[in-house]
Structures are given as structure tokens and as C-alpha cells.
Amino acid sequence: MSQMVSLTVDGRRVSVPAGTMLREACRAAGETPPALCWHEHLTPANACRACVVQVHDSRALVAACSRPVAEDMVVETNTPRVLNARKIIAELLASAIDPQRAPDLLELVQATGADVGRFGGATPRVEPVKDDNPFFVRDYSQCILCYRCVEACGVDAQNTFAISAAGRGVSARIDAAYDRTLPESDCVFCGNCVAVCPTGALIDRQEWQLRSQAVWDPARITTTETVCSFCGVGCTLSLQVMDNRIVKVTSPHDNPVTHGMLCVKGRYGYAYVQAGDP
Amino acid sequence: MSEVRRLLPEPGVTSAPASWTRMVERGYAEAYARLLTTDPGDIIREVVDSGLAGRGGAAFPTGRKWASVAAAPVLTRYVIMNADESEPGTFKDRVLLEHDPLGPLIGLLIAARAVGARQGYVYLRGEYPDLERTMRQALAVLEKPGWIGPEGVSVEIRRGAGAYIAGEETALFNSIEGRRPEPRVKPPFPATHGLFGLPTLIQNVETLANVAQLFVHGAPWFRQVGTATTPGTKLVAVSGHVTRPGVYEVPFGIPLQTVLDDPQLAAGIAGSGQLQCVLLGGSAGTFLSPPEVAGAVLDYGPLRALGASIGSGAIMVFDHTVEMRRILIQLAAFFADESCGQCVPCRIGTRRLLDILQADALARREPDLRDLASAMRDASICGLGQTAPMALLSAIDRPALWEDICASKGGQSL
Ligand SMILES: Cc1cc2nc3c(=O)[nH]c(=O)nc-3n(C[C@H](O)[C@H](O)[C@H](O)COP(=O)(O)O)c2cc1C
Ligand code: SF4
Ligand code: SF4
Ligand code: SF4
Numbered sequence: 001m002s003q004m005v006s007l008t009v010d011g012r013r014v015s016v017p018a019g020t021m022l023r024e025a026c027r028a029a030g031e032t033p034p035a036l037c038w039h040e041h042l043t044p045a046n047a048c049r050a051c052v053v054q055v056h057d058s059r060a061l062v063a064a065c066s067r068p069v070a071e072d073m074v075v076e077t078n079t080p081r082v083l084n085a086r087k088i089i090a091e092l093l094a095s096a097i098d099p100q101r102a103p104d105l106l107e108l109v110q111a112t113g114a115d116v117g118r119f120g121g122a123t124p125r126v127e128p129v130k131d132d133n134p135f136f137v138r139d140y141s142q143c144i145l146c147y148r149c150v151e152a153c154g155v156d157a158q159n160t161f162a163i164s165a166a167g168r169g170v171s172a173r174i175d176a177a178y179d180r181t182l183p184e185s186d187c188v189f190c191g192n193c194v195a196v197c198p199t200g201a202l203i204d205r206q207e208w209q210l211r212s213q214a215v216w217d218p219a220r221i222t223t224t225e226t227v228c229s230f231c232g233v234g235c236t237l238s239l240q241v242m243d244n245r246i247v248k249v250t251s252p253h254d255n256p257v258t259h260g261m262l263c264v265k266g267r268y269g270y271a272y273v274q275a276g277d278p
Numbered sequence: 279m280s281e282v283r284r285l286l287p288e289p290g291v292t293s294a295p296a297s298w299t300r301m302v303e304r305g306y307a308e309a310y311a312r313l314l315t316t317d318p319g320d321i322i323r324e325v326v327d328s329g330l331a332g333r334g335g336a337a338f339p340t341g342r343k344w345a346s347v348a349a350a351p352v353l354t355r356y357v358i359m360n361a362d363e364s365e366p367g368t369f370k371d372r373v374l375l376e377h378d379p380l381g382p383l384i385g386l387l388i389a390a391r392a393v394g395a396r397q398g399y400v401y402l403r404g405e406y407p408d409l410e411r412t413m414r415q416a417l418a419v420l421e422k423p424g425w426i427g428p429e430g431v432s433v434e435i436r437r438g439a440g441a442y443i444a445g446e447e448t449a450l451f452n453s454i455e456g457r458r459p460e461p462r463v464k465p466p467f468p469a470t471h472g473l474f475g476l477p478t479l480i481q482n483v484e485t486l487a488n489v490a491q492l493f494v495h496g497a498p499w500f501r502q503v504g505t506a507t508t509p510g511t512k513l514v515a516v517s518g519h520v521t522r523p524g525v526y527e528v529p530f531g532i533p534l535q536t537v538l539d540d541p542q543l544a545a546g547i548a549g550s551g552q553l554q555c556v557l558l559g560g561s562a563g564t565f566l567s568p569p570e571v572a573g574a575v576l577d578y579g580p581l582r583a584l585g586a587s588i589g590s591g592a593i594m595v596f597d598h599t600v601e602m603r604r605i606l607i608q609l610a611a612f613f614a615d616e617s618c619g620q621c622v623p624c625r626i627g628t629r630r631l632l633d634i635l636q637a638d639a640l641a642r643r644e645p646d647l648r649d650l651a652s653a654m655r656d657a658s659i660c661g662l663g664q665t666a667p668m669a670l671l672s673a674i675d676r677p678a679l680w681e682d683i684c685a686s687k688g689g690q691s692l
Binding site for chain 1: 441614615617618621652655659664
């Protein structure tokens with residue numbers, strides 16, 4: 001059994017295993033902080049800063065996702081400083097992208113009472129949609145730079161390292177090696193970046209097309225779980241079906257085999273199912 | 279009380295800066311001989327006793343930092359000279375390295391012995407190519423007797439590529455490692471997890487120059503100038519509307535007014551001759567009104583009462599004709615451009631500060647500016663985002679200055 005660490009969160013005493021992050025301790029106290037970049041199967045990027053909490057004896061606020069717990073830490077998750085920081089973060093993000101297309105951000109906006117127009121008026125970065133491959137589309141004007149895609153493409157899942165951050169300030173962006181198109185890059189089109197993107201900046205091409213034709217309708221989509229038939233690994237697939245046609249394939253994030261990650265065949269190789277007889 | 283030259287050589291010193299003659303003339307050769315017979319623990323004790331604090335901006339006690347690196351459980355350690363100096367109005371490290379490159383390098387060798395490092399780096403601002411030549415000559419001088427090299431401490435020069443953020447210590451480690459200079463989350467701190475994840479001591483150029491002088495003359499001598507709490511001298515970079523802009527070495531505790539007026543120092547307000555304000559401490563510093571300037575002394579304790587700090591030692595002086603809103607816009611543009619882009623409060627926040635300063639109805643945006651500034655200070659990952667709104671806040675807190683700023687036109691970016 002691993003060693004336990006005891007600390008105080010909002011006046012409540014909690015014990016969590018040593019080496020875990022403050023986020024776990026907050027969760028144990030029933031005060032899970034909001035987050036946009038954090039993802040259960042990815043290394044914390046510590047980028048959105050929405051999960052900041054106040055730690056006694058620390059000058060600045062602390063990101064709960066990436067601060068290891070320590071014995072007798074005193075943590076507060078709802079002080080005026082914390083609430084202001086979270087609200088401003090929601091307002092800043094809402095000034096940069098469309099929250100209606102990013103459910104997690106919309107939730108943060110609502111939870112913090114953010115005024116989405118407060119810092120609005122100018123989009124930091126307007127970029128044409130990148131539609132350069134048959135599998136997914138990249139609309140980086142909707143990107144919050146959460147680094148989830150970079151991590152999924154790197155050691156956390158795919159180990160392909162096709163994409164990384166480039167540029168600085170509001171010109172910072174996700175880039176496939178010196179602004180190459182994805183087919184020219186190392187990308188293998190596994191779509192794992194798409195699977196973890198929280199904002200719709202990365203979106204399957206099929207979904208994007210149906211949405212732009214205003215045909216995409218979540219109310220008409222049913223999900224069927226099955227096992228991928230391409231190889232012996234046996235990844236669980238969730239087939240999303242609209243009007244008796246597969247419109248999207250994912251895998252559940254809590255699936256012990258896939259953790260939501262697939263390869264290009266499982267995620268995008270479904271056209272044959274509905275191809276009809278030759 | 280005016281200039282006290284310790285780090286900068288006396289005007290009488292005419293030997294070539296990167297030469298063996300200079301090494302002997304400045305006492306560094308003797309200091310190195312003493313170094314070899316001094317126990318690392320005693321070296322650290324001497325630095326602690328001197329009361330030396332970091333000169334790169336944060337004024338962290340140097341001896342304490344050395345002790346924590348020396349105590350790190352891993353035996354491969356690194357020492358780094360931070361010569362990335364990229365903040366507007368800060369140019370003292372450049373002048374120091376031009377005039378006496380051997381001093382900071384000797385300081386680096388002392389640091390290496392104290393913490394047990396066999397490898398050191400000089401991280402030099404990319405826009406200082408002339409200085410790289412000087413530094414290579416200085417390294418050659420130290421390589422000859424084997425002080426630098428496989429038998430002593432290996433020292434390599436790394437040049438930055440134009441990003442201000444690479445001067446932040448953990449971003450600098452990433453840069454040396456060949457990665458994007460994004461600051462890392464702290465803790466873990468450099469003393470245990472620095473360059474290549476190993477214990478690392480990183481110091482500013484001027485801090486290391488002080489270490490060399492300390493080792494030449496000893497701690498009691500070191501404490502002879504300055505104040506009891508802040509011993510020693512500080513290099514200040516004075517720019518803007520003064521008669522003699524430049525870098526001066528002054529004792530801590532000197533009145534700010536003396537720095538501006540002394541004929542040996544900045545020699546009086548130039549331009550219109552009428553002082554409007556001083557930006558003390560660099561781009562993230564504090565605006566001081568003329569009465570505040572008149573009462574200020576260059577020491578951390580007393581300056582804290584004014585909400586100010588010495589920072590890197592930049593002193594920017596503005597006469598009464600300067601449209602201060604343009605200066606605020608320029609500072610905001612600097613931070614918006616230099617943010618590494620990693621975290622939301624800084625990446626978008628610095629941009630929004632700039633937007634607001636450039637738009638109309640500035641006075642009405644004060645509550646928004648204050649909330650945004652608090653969030654940036656509280657929730658940004660590193661010092662850049664945390665301090666980017668400081669100068670602006672100090673302007674808001676000075677009603678006369680802020681009224682002028684709000685009344686003047688926003689105008690375009692510069
Ligand atoms: C955005 C940013 C830029 C910095 N740039 C420099 C720099 O150019 N030179 C420097 O010595 N320290 C710089 N620092 C401070 C370093 O992180 C570090 O504290 C310093 O090198 C420690 O040396 P000292 O204790 O001798 O001052 C910077 C810090 C921040 C947050
Ligand atoms: S599709 Fe796969 S390989 Fe391509 S960028 Fe995304 S994660 Fe990387
Ligand atoms: S594209 Fe999506 S996953 Fe990648 S950084 Fe942007 S928002 Fe995050
Ligand atoms: S505060 Fe700014 S410079 Fe520092 S890590 Fe965040 S975005 Fe980068």
C-alpha cells in the first residue's frame with residue numbers, strides 16, 4: 001500500500017496517496033476544481049489554469065492539476081481570488097473562441113458567472129479552416145491551446161510526435177512541423193488528437209460536413225458499442241449512427257483497453273460497412 | 279555618495295578585458311588559488327555571510343540557494359550564468375560583461391566548486407553577438423591554465439534566439455535542452471530538478487560578478503558599502519530623459535534623486551528639464567511621481583513602502599512632455615509579444631491589456647483592468663504573466679498620472 005498524505009481542503013481533512021496531485025485531494029473533499037486542459041488519460045498540461053486553488057503560504061494561486069500534495073497543506077478552493085481568477089479565465093477564453101462549440105468552456109462560463117462579452121471584440125487569431133486530409137478538419141481559430149492533442153500524439157498515447165506548439169503570445173498555435181499540411185507531416189491519422197480536443201477545433205471531417213450542412217442532429221444519433229474487427233487487439237468501438245448510417249466512431253474514455261484511443265482503421269475505416277454490394 | 283566601482287573596473291584599469299593581465303590586476307588569479315584550498319562548505323558559508331542576494335530581479339539570498347543545490351541528493355549538478363538580459367531598459371549585464379568578462383566567469387567557477395558541478399553554461403542573449411566574441415576570448419584565457427576544460431569545469435556558451443521568456447530560469451533549461459522555452463511548473467525547483475532534470479544553480483551575471491569580488495576581498499569588505507540588510511553595490515541602467523544615460527554602479531541605500539542628479543551619475547533631467555515620472559525596476563516595475571522619487575532610496579525594504587522594487591536595476595526617466603499612455607501601450611505590447619503562450623491568463627490576458635489601453639473610454643475600464651490584473655498575478659504560471667500588469671497597476675494607483683493617461687488619446691500601437 002502506498003503511503004498516505006493528509007491535508008486540509010476547505011476545512012475538511014482528507015487523505016490521499018503520496019505523489020498524487022492536489023486535484024485528487026480536492027476531489028476527495030467533494031470540491032473537484034474545473035478544468036479545460038486536464039484529461040484523465042493525459043499528463044497534466046497545466047495550461048488553462050482554471051483549476052487554480054489557494055494554498056496557504058503560497059504567494060500566487062496553485063494549479064491543482066500539477067501540484068503534488070504535501071502533508072498538512074491547507075488548501076482553499078472557493079476564495080474570492082480563486083473565483084476571480086476562474087471567472088477571468090472563462091472570460092478571456094470566451095473572448096477568443098466560440099463557447100457554444102466548446103461544452104467544457106460553456107460549463108465554466110456558467111459556473112463562474114462569466115460575462116462573455118467583457119473582454120470581447122477582437123479575436124486574437126483568425127485562421128482559415130485547415131481541410132487537408134480525408135479524416136479530420138482543423139479549425140484553429142477555435143483552439144484554446146490546451147495541449148491535449150500534442151500529448152495524445154506524443155508519449156501519452158500515439159508516440160508519433162507529429163504536432164507541437166509553435167509561435168508565441170497570441171500567435172502561439174498547434175503546428176505540424178513548420179506549417180506543413182498533415183499529409184506532409186508525420187501524422188498517421190489515428191484521430192486521437194480529435195478524440196481529446198475539448199473545443200471542436202479538431203473535428204472529424206464527416207461530422208464537420210454534416211454540421212455545416214446543418215444535418216448533424218445529436219437527438220437523432222444512437223450509439224452502438226462493438227469490437228473493432230480489423231485486428232486482434234479488440235478495441236471497443238462506439239458507432240454513432242444517424243439515419244442508419246455511421247457518422248462517427250469513438251471509443252469510450254473509460255474503456256480499459258483503449259482509454260478512448262484508436263488507430264486510423266478503427267476510427268475512420270468504416271465506409272465499407274455501408275458500401276453496398278459491388 | 280555617488281559611484282562605487284567594484285564590479286565595473288576603476289577607470290585606471292586599462293588592460294584588455296579578456297586577458298591574463300586583467301586576471302592578475304583584478305585579483306582573480308589569487309582568488310582562484312584560494313578557491314582551490316577552500317572547502318565547498320566554507321565557500322557557501324562565506325556567500326551566506328556576505329548577505330549577497332540575486333541581482334537578476336528577485337533578490338533571492340544567494341548563499342541559501344547554493345546550500346540547497348549542494349544538498350541535492352543527485353551528484354551530477356550544473357551551474358549556469360544567466361546572461362539573457364532582454365527586458366526593455368535593462369542593459370547592465372551587457373556593460374558588465376564588456377568591461378570585465380572574467381569576473382562573472384570566475385564567479386561561475388566558484389559556484390561550480392561550491393555546489394560540486396563539473397559542467398557550466400553561459401546563456402547569452404542572442405542579440406549580443408559581439409559579446410559572444412568577448413566571452414569566447416575570456417573562456418580561452420581561463421582554458422589556458424586548465425581552470426576551464428576537462429581538468430576543471432567545462433563551460434559552454436549557449437545563445438538565445440530572441441525570446442525574452444528564455445531568461446526565466448526553467449524556460450532557459452528547456453532552451454539549452456533544445457526544447458521550446460516554456461517555463462516549467464515549480465515545484466520541483468531547479469535546486470533539485472533543473473537542467474536535464476538534475477540539480478542546477480542558476481545565477482545572474484551581476485550576482486556572479488559579486489561572488490568574484492567577494493572572493494577577492496572577503497565578506498567584511500563586501501559589507502562595507504550598501505545597507506545592513508542589503509550590502510554591496512547595484513548596477514543601475516538609467517535611460518530616458520537624463521543628461522548622462524548609462525550604467526552606473528551605486529551602493530544600496532543611495533537616494534534615487536542622487537542617481538538622477540549627481541554629475542558623476544545621470545547628471546540631471548534632460549528633455550524639458552521637468553520630471554514627470556520614473557519607471558523603476560523595468561517593464562514590470564513601478565511608476566514613481568516626482569515627490570516619491572525625492573523620497574526613495576535604492577533598497578528593498580524602504581522601496582516596498584512605495585510598492586516598488588529595484589528589479590533588474592532599470593531606471594527609465596520621463597520628462598513632462600511624454601504621453602505616458604504611449605509608454606503603457608509599448609510595455610503592454612512587449613509583454614503580449616513575449617508571452618510564451620503557454621497559459622491562458624498571460625497569453626490572452628496580455629493581449630487584452632493591450633486592447634483596452636488602445637481603445638476608447640479607458641477610465642471606465644478600471645474595474646476590468648484590476649480584475650484582469652489580479653487574475654494574471656494569481657493564476658499565470660511564471661513571473662512574466664504574474665508581473666506583466668504591475669507597471670499599469672502602479673499607474674492606476676497614482677491618480678494624477680492615471681487621469682492624464684485616461685485623458686490622452688489611446689492611439690495606435692507603436
Ligand atoms: C520572464 C522572466 C525573464 C527573466 N529574464 C532574466 C534574465 O534575462 N536574466 C536573469 O538573470 N534573470 C532573469 N530572470 C530571473 C531568472 O528566472 C532567475 O531568477 C535568475 O536568473 C536567478 O539569478 P539571481 O538569483 O542571481 O538573480 C527572468 C525571470 C522571468 C520571470
Ligand atoms: S491524427 Fe494521430 S498522428 Fe495525426 S496529429 Fe493526431 S494524434 Fe498525431
Ligand atoms: S486543437 Fe484542440 S486539443 Fe489541440 S490544443 Fe487546441 S483545443 Fe486543445
Ligand atoms: S505566464 Fe506567460 S510567459 Fe509565463 S508560462 Fe504563462 S504564458 Fe508563458
